[in-house]
Amino acid sequence: MTAPRLIVTASPHLKDRDSTPRIMWNVVASLVPVIAVAGFYFGISALLVVAATTLGALGTQRLFGGRDSVGDGSAVITGLLLGLCLPAGMPLWMAALGGVAGIGLGKLVFGGLGQNVFNPALIGRAFLQAAFPVAITTWPAAGQGFWTLRGDTFALPFLQASTDALTEATPLGLLKFEQKLTPLGDLIFGTTGGSLGETGALVILLGGAYLAWRGYLNWRIPVSVMLSTAILATVMHGVDARYPDALFMLFSGGLMLGAVYMATDMVTSPVTNSGRWVFGAGIGVLLVVIRLWGGLPEGVMYAILLMNAMVPFINRLTQPRVFGTHLRVGA
Amino acid sequence: MSLASGFAHGVHPPEAKGLTAQVPIRRMPFPAEIVLPLRQHAGKPARLCVKVGDRVERGDKVGEADGFMSVPIHASAAGTVADVDWWPHPDGSMAMAVRITVDPYAAQIPRPRMVPKWAGLSVEEVVQAVQDAGVVGLGGAAFPTHVKLAPPKEYAVHTLIVNGAECEPYLTSDHRTMAEYPDRVHFGIRVLMQTLGVQKAVIGVERNKPDAIEALRRAIPQDLDITVLPLTVKYPQGAEKMLIHAVTGTEVPSGKLPVSVGVVVQNVGSAAAIAEVFETGLPLIERIVTVTGHGLRRPANLIVPVGTKLRDLLAHCDGMTPDAAEVIVGGPMMGMAQADLDAPVTKGTTGVVVLARHETRGERVYPCIHCGRCLDACPVFLNPSLLGDLARVDRYEEMAEAHLADCMLCGSCSFVCPSNIPLSQLFQVSKAALKRLKAAS
Numbered sequence: 001m002t003a004p005r006l007i008v009t010a011s012p013h014l015k016d017r018d019s020t021p022r023i024m025w026n027v028v029a030s031l032v033p034v035i036a037v038a039g040f041y042f043g044i045s046a047l048l049v050v051a052a053t054t055l056g057a058l059g060t061q062r063l064f065g066g067r068d069s070v071g072d073g074s075a076v077i078t079g080l081l082l083g084l085c086l087p088a089g090m091p092l093w094m095a096a097l098g099g100v101a102g103i104g105l106g107k108l109v110f111g112g113l114g115q116n117v118f119n120p121a122l123i124g125r126a127f128l129q130a131a132f133p134v135a136i137t138t139w140p141a142a143g144q145g146f147w148t149l150r151g152d153t154f155a156l157p158f159l160q161a162s163t164d165a166l167t168e169a170t171p172l173g174l175l176k177f178e179q180k181l182t183p184l185g186d187l188i189f190g191t192t193g194g195s196l197g198e199t200g201a202l203v204i205l206l207g208g209a210y211l212a213w214r215g216y217l218n219w220r221i222p223v224s225v226m227l228s229t230a231i232l233a234t235v236m237h238g239v240d241a242r243y244p245d246a247l248f249m250l251f252s253g254g255l256m257l258g259a260v261y262m263a264t265d266m267v268t269s270p271v272t273n274s275g276r277w278v279f280g281a282g283i284g285v286l287l288v289v290i291r292l293w294g295g296l297p298e299g300v301m302y303a304i305l306l307m308n309a310m311v312p313f314i315n316r317l318t319q320p321r322v323f324g325t326h327l328r329v330g331a
Numbered sequence: 332m333s334l335a336s337g338f339a340h341g342v343h344p345p346e347a348k349g350l351t352a353q354v355p356i357r358r359m360p361f362p363a364e365i366v367l368p369l370r371q372h373a374g375k376p377a378r379l380c381v382k383v384g385d386r387v388e389r390g391d392k393v394g395e396a397d398g399f400m401s402v403p404i405h406a407s408a409a410g411t412v413a414d415v416d417w418w419p420h421p422d423g424s425m426a427m428a429v430r431i432t433v434d435p436y437a438a439q440i441p442r443p444r445m446v447p448k449w450a451g452l453s454v455e456e457v458v459q460a461v462q463d464a465g466v467v468g469l470g471g472a473a474f475p476t477h478v479k480l481a482p483p484k485e486y487a488v489h490t491l492i493v494n495g496a497e498c499e500p501y502l503t504s505d506h507r508t509m510a511e512y513p514d515r516v517h518f519g520i521r522v523l524m525q526t527l528g529v530q531k532a533v534i535g536v537e538r539n540k541p542d543a544i545e546a547l548r549r550a551i552p553q554d555l556d557i558t559v560l561p562l563t564v565k566y567p568q569g570a571e572k573m574l575i576h577a578v579t580g581t582e583v584p585s586g587k588l589p590v591s592v593g594v595v596v597q598n599v600g601s602a603a604a605i606a607e608v609f610e611t612g613l614p615l616i617e618r619i620v621t622v623t624g625h626g627l628r629r630p631a632n633l634i635v636p637v638g639t640k641l642r643d644l645l646a647h648c649d650g651m652t653p654d655a656a657e658v659i660v661g662g663p664m665m666g667m668a669q670a671d672l673d674a675p676v677t678k679g680t681t682g683v684v685v686l687a688r689h690e691t692r693g694e695r696v697y698p699c700i701h702c703g704r705c706l707d708a709c710p711v712f713l714n715p716s717l718l719g720d721l722a723r724v725d726r727y728e729e730m731a732e733a734h735l736a737d738c739m740l741c742g743s744c745s746f747v748c749p750s751n752i753p754l755s756q757l758f759q760v761s762k763a764a765l766k767r768l769k770a771a772s
Contacts, residue, residue, distance in 0.1 A: 004626070004655040008668040010756035012742030013659055013686060014344045014500065020697040020749045072697060114698035114750075218703070271703035271716050315717075322734045323572060323711035324585035 020113075023216045023266075024073030030207035031080050031261070037200035042088035042140065045150040046196045052092040053124070054079030056099025064108050074113050078102050081121035081261055084197030085254055085301070086128070089140040089151020089167075094132050101127035118308045119268045122301050129301075139193040141168035168193030171252045172297040175244060187251035197257040208260035217264045220273060224280025225259035225287075226250055232288045243292060255287065258300035268308045275311075275318035282307045337563030338573045342708050342743045344500045344566055344664060346539065350623045350630040351503045356511055358634045359647055361408045361433050365638030366418050367393055368426040371677040372473040374400035381429060385412045390441040390613050393429045402465045402475050404429075407616035407636035409437040419671040421641075421660040421680060428675070431638070444612035449522055457526045464614040465678070466605055470494060470505075470569070470598030471661055473679030476605065479595055480526050486590045491529050492578050493520060495536040495543065495599035496562055496569030499662025502682040504619040505599050507632045509536065509543035512603055513550035515610070519602030520557060522609065527595055532557045533578050534599065539564045566664060567741040571596050573710055585737050600681075620676055622648050624685035626655030635676050642672040644683060656688040663690075664742045697750035705744035705754060711737050715744035715754045722757040727765045735761060 038046040057079030062070050069075070079099050086095055102124025110116040128136050140150035170193045171182035186192050188201055197204070211217035230246040237245045249255070263269060263283055270279050283303045290299025370376035377394025381387060387406040394404035410433040418428035446464045449457065462477040482488055493516070497505040509516060520532050536544050538561045547559045562568050562577055572583050574596060581592050589596055604615055616637055623630035628649035635644060641658065645651060651658075659666040660674070663684050676683070705715035713734055721730045735758060744754040 004651055004653060006655070006669070007657050007691065008670045009657065009692060010753055010759070011659075011661075011666055011668075011740075012344075012664040012746050012755065013657060013666070013668065013684075013691060014663045014746060015692045015751065016342070016344075016747050016749075018747075018749045019693075019751065020700055023700075023702070023749055074700075112698065114700045266700045266702040269701075271701050271706055271714070273703075273707075319714060320706060320712040322585060322713060322737055323576075324582045324587070324737065325734070 021072045033203045038196035043146040045088040050083030052095035053083035053099040056096035057103045060100045060103040078120040082124040091155040098124040098128040170194040176297040201256045204256040220276040221264045221280040222259040228281040228284025253298045254300040270314045272318040275314040341565040356632045362643040366675040367638040368428040369394045372467040377404045405614040408433045419674040421674040449609040464608040469600035482590045489593040491532040492596045493534040498566045498569040504621045513546040515603045515606040519606035621682035625687040626685035657686045659684040704747040708743040708747045722761045
């Protein structure tokens with residue numbers, strides 16, 4: 001009998017085919033159409049911004065997280081998502097800096113993949129919002145030629161803007177500051193001003209459906225975010241018709257991108273299914289509150305970050321009942 | 332009985348039962364040497380009762396039962412005791428074992444009727460006979476069967492559950508037993524029911540074995556209340572607590588025995604073994620083993636003398652393929668990988684699985700991304716993600732509070748973990764560490 005080299009490992013000796021990198025790269029793949037739509041509306045600038053954030057994120061991951069940690073694809077997701085929640089005219093150096101902050105401050109300081117409390121892409125965006133409040137709220141108008149640069153794309157760090165870009169207010173900005181409602185059709189098909197990822201609601205939903213079907217995304221989170229947003233918006237619309245209705249709330253701003261791609265980040269969302277309902281519902285409530293009564297026109301980012309902070313508590317309160325007991329597991 | 336015949340959670344590993352599901356049981360020839368560890372069952376090891384140079388016939392005792400929580404060990408072939416020494420045990424440790432050189436030309440005819448006929452025996456005599464015959468649970472844990480036949484008096488047992496789920500991938504020994512020897516299974520159930528004094532028995536069989544379900548149903552004796560219950564195909568359907576839940580709809584309370592909800596569970600192979608012991612008068616000296624896997628040339632279901640070395644068993648199946656990577660005793664979900672193929676088949680060996688390289692787990696482990704898949708897999712609703720985090724920083728007392736004791740090491744969490752974290756291995760180590768901590772304090 002030939003004697004093959006045998007290995008000895010602990011049981012179980014079989015393993016499901018899914019792996020962490022496979023999940024991450026599938027998320028990346030599902031983001032490609034979203035980026036393509038952003039490119040369609042905002043041209044080359046959109047692609048450059050996404051490239052800059054991704055390079056910033058990957059470079060930081062490689063530099064401080066080690067060579068091994070790049071291949072799992074999680075830093076790419078952070079970079080792509082951050083790019084998608086920035087305006088197309090953002091100077092590239094700012095976008096790249098956002099990627100650095102997202103991975104550095106949002107992930108690596110906590111100990112790397114799996115350890116972070118907050119969604120790294122949103123940390124990057126929050127950093128940019130605080131550092132460059134003007135650049136991040138300068139929204140180029142959609143639908144100019146593909147090769148038209150939408151702003152100071154190649155500006156050098158800390159210099160004043162040199163070009164005048166054609167800008168447009170976002171639907172939520174219009175609502176908050178000018179009390180104007182954007183037609184629903186424009187919202188769904190993305191022919192409005194806004195961040196890159198605010199314009200492709202349908203593609204985002206398709207990408208989410210694909211991920212949910214493959215089991216790489218828990219459908220409970222986007223569904224609960226949208227449900228709670230819709231319910232609260234409908235109630236408020238009923239109380240006072242000046243508040244926008246549910247459909248406007250769902251399809252405006254970064255809600256779709258946030259609900260489908262950011263709130264569902266496995267690392268920063270609850271591990272229990274009941275907890276996921278609570279988490280999603282909390283995001284919906286917070287974002288409606290911020291949008292209607294807060295100082296900012298858009299509240300998705302802060303709603304998700306605030307609920308990220310609540311995840312340990314949600315996990316603790318929603319532990320499953322252990323078989324054969326009526327007690328709950330103490331977390 | 333509840334309509335539900337499954338349980339929440341669980342996993343679906345690739346079954347690969349097709350390799351041997353339709354291969355009839357055959358008898359394997361006697362090997363040149365057999366090795367009988369004195370510890371083959373849960374409880375106290377047997378006490379040695381032969382010495383080097385002794386001649387033993389097939390069925391002679393080589394080890395005596397050491398108290399009630401123990402069973403004797405019998406020679407599975409006629410020959411001469413060559414050695415009594417430490418020998419590799421399939422559980423990965425070393426154990427005291429009797430090595431017997433098998434007579435090459437012996438007729439291997441056992442002494443007549445070493446176990447009395449069943450008819451007319453009292454309950455106590457049956458329990459004694461089952462212990463003397465060395466019968467243990469053949470589902471893998473090797474718990475002495477006679478102990479389960481004498482449950483504590485304060486519990487009223489109303490149902491006997493016979494476990495024919497065989498949820499471990501690859502294994503088909505119970506499947507073949509049910510399909511080929513349904514009468515023997517029913518006779519074993521008759522003995523068990525009479526001894527326990529129960530009126531009702533349920534055989535749980537996963538739906539992926541329709542021929543076994545059919546054969547068992549056809550053979551049900553007229554005078555006994557036996558039901559064959561098809562179960563959802565899911566791992567670990569055959570875990571005692573999951574099976575009881577599927578059959579009765581009740582959960583065995585955490586930390587309690589099945590008898591506390593009025594049921595006794597026996598493996599279908601054990602039922603057949605009891606029947607065989609009383610029919611033939613021979614003690615438990617051989618068992619049905621599935622030898623299979625994509626790394627084996629000729630998978631088979633074999634009647635194997637207890638004590639046959641894995642090396643001889645694999646050679647009988649034409650040996651391993653060049654891409655064989657791991658030899659496992661038991662099923663691939665809970666079995667033990669073998670470092671030494673001199674380890675013998677014991678009474679608890681349900682199967683020997685040779686995995687090919689591509690089936691084995693990768694080595695790279697990623698950090699936990701808290702995807703929660705392990706929570707959706709755990710059949711007893713633990714939080715393996717949290718337990719894993721605690722295990723890596725040695726916080727064993729907190730693990731105990733998070734119900735580590737309820738973990739049955741089924742491996743479902745490790746199977747689904749996308750980060751390839753060896754969760755059930757961590758829990759096994761933690762359980763041992765917790766035991767040491769308790770012993771120290």
